[in-house]
Each structure stands twice: as structure tokens, then as C-alpha cells.
Amino acid sequence: MIRKLRPRAYDEAIYVGHYFRTGVPVVMDLSALPDAEARQMVDFAAGLVCGRGGDMDRLTDRVFLLLPAAR
Amino acid sequence: MIRKLRPRAYDEAIYVGHYFRTGVPVVMDLSALPDAEARQMVDFAAGLVCGRGGDMDRLTDRVFLLLPAAR
Numbered sequence: 001m002i003r004k005l006r007p008r009a010y011d012e013a014i015y016v017g018h019y020f021r022t023g024v025p026v027v028m029d030l031s032a033l034p035d036a037e038a039r040q041m042v043d044f045a046a047g048l049v050c051g052r053g054g055d056m057d058r059l060t061d062r063v064f065l066l067l068p069a070a071r
Numbered sequence: 072m073i074r075k076l077r078p079r080a081y082d083e084a085i086y087v088g089h090y091f092r093t094g095v096p097v098v099m100d101l102s103a104l105p106d107a108e109a110r111q112m113v114d115f116a117a118g119l120v121c122g123r124g125g126d127m128d129r130l131t132d133r134v135f136l137l138l139p140a141a142r
Contacts, residue, residue, distance in 0.1 A: 013117070014121070017118070017122065021121075040110070040111075041114075043112075043115045044115070044117055044118035045118060046084070046115055046118060047084070047088070047114065047116060047117060047118025047119035047121070048118035048119070048121055048122040049118075049122070050084070050085070050092075050115070050119055050122070051118065051119040051120070051121070051122030051123040
């Protein structure tokens with residue numbers, strides 16, 4: 001299963017964290033966010049991946065794939 | 072043991088992640104960073120705490136305490 005999220009505000013970062021923590025790959029589509037909040041979301045996701053292990057790949061300018069570490 | 076870090080660039084976020092992952096409380100002093108990078112570091116730390124559990128407390132305007140979850 002892959003979860004696709006298209007947050008409309010930075011405070012939806014909590015959902016990105018939620019799915020990532022449960023081991024689900026998350027496609028994070030930032031195309032609905034202004035630049036400043038998109039930047040915040042990327043930094044949040046970088047911390048998330050650093051904390052739990054896994055990988056973040058940039059698929060397009062505004063779309064990222066977060067892959068949790070294999071368990 | 073508490074680790075105090077005073078990063079001078081955003082790419083030092085990796086050290087914050089390193090110590091936090093080992094279960095060490097980290098005092099993150101952002102007073103040496105320009106506003107934009109300080110903001111990035113806070114978002115990174117928020118992701119880190121979201122990913123691993125624990126808490127982030129703001130001690131002063133520019134100093135944060137990151138407490139890893141008890142193991």
C-alpha cells in the first residue's frame with residue numbers, strides 16, 4: 001500500500017508522520033502549498049527520515065516519495 | 072548526559088539527529104544561524120521528534136531542548 005497525501009497547510013505534516021511511522025510509503029505532493037510551507041514540509045520530512053530511517057526521493061519539483069526503512 | 076549543539080549551518084542538522092537517535096537529550100542553540108536556517112532546523116527537529124517519539128521544548132527564543140522518548 002502507498003499513501004498519497006497532498007497537504008494544504010504545514011500542520012498536516014502530522015499525517016505524513018503518522019503514515020510514515022506505520023511503515024507505509026508516502027507520496028507527499030506539495031503542489032497545493034506556498035513555497036515557504038513546502039520548504040517547511042521538506043525539512044520536517046527530512047527529520048522524520050533521519051529519525052526513523054528510510055529514504056526520501058524527489059519525484060518531481062513538488063512531489064516526494066518517503067520510503068520507511070524495511071522492518 | 073546532555074549534548075549541547077550550536078549549529079552554524081543547516082547541514083549540521085545531521086548531528087542533531089545523530090545524538091537524538093542515540094537517546095541523548097540535545098540542547099539545540101540556534102543563535103548562530105540566520106532566521107531562515109533556524110526555521111529549517113526547527114522543522115527538521117519537529118520531524119525527528121515526530122518520527123522517534125519524545126518532546127521538543129523551547130527554552131528561549133533560539134534555544135530548544137529535544138528529549139528522546141524513554142527507552
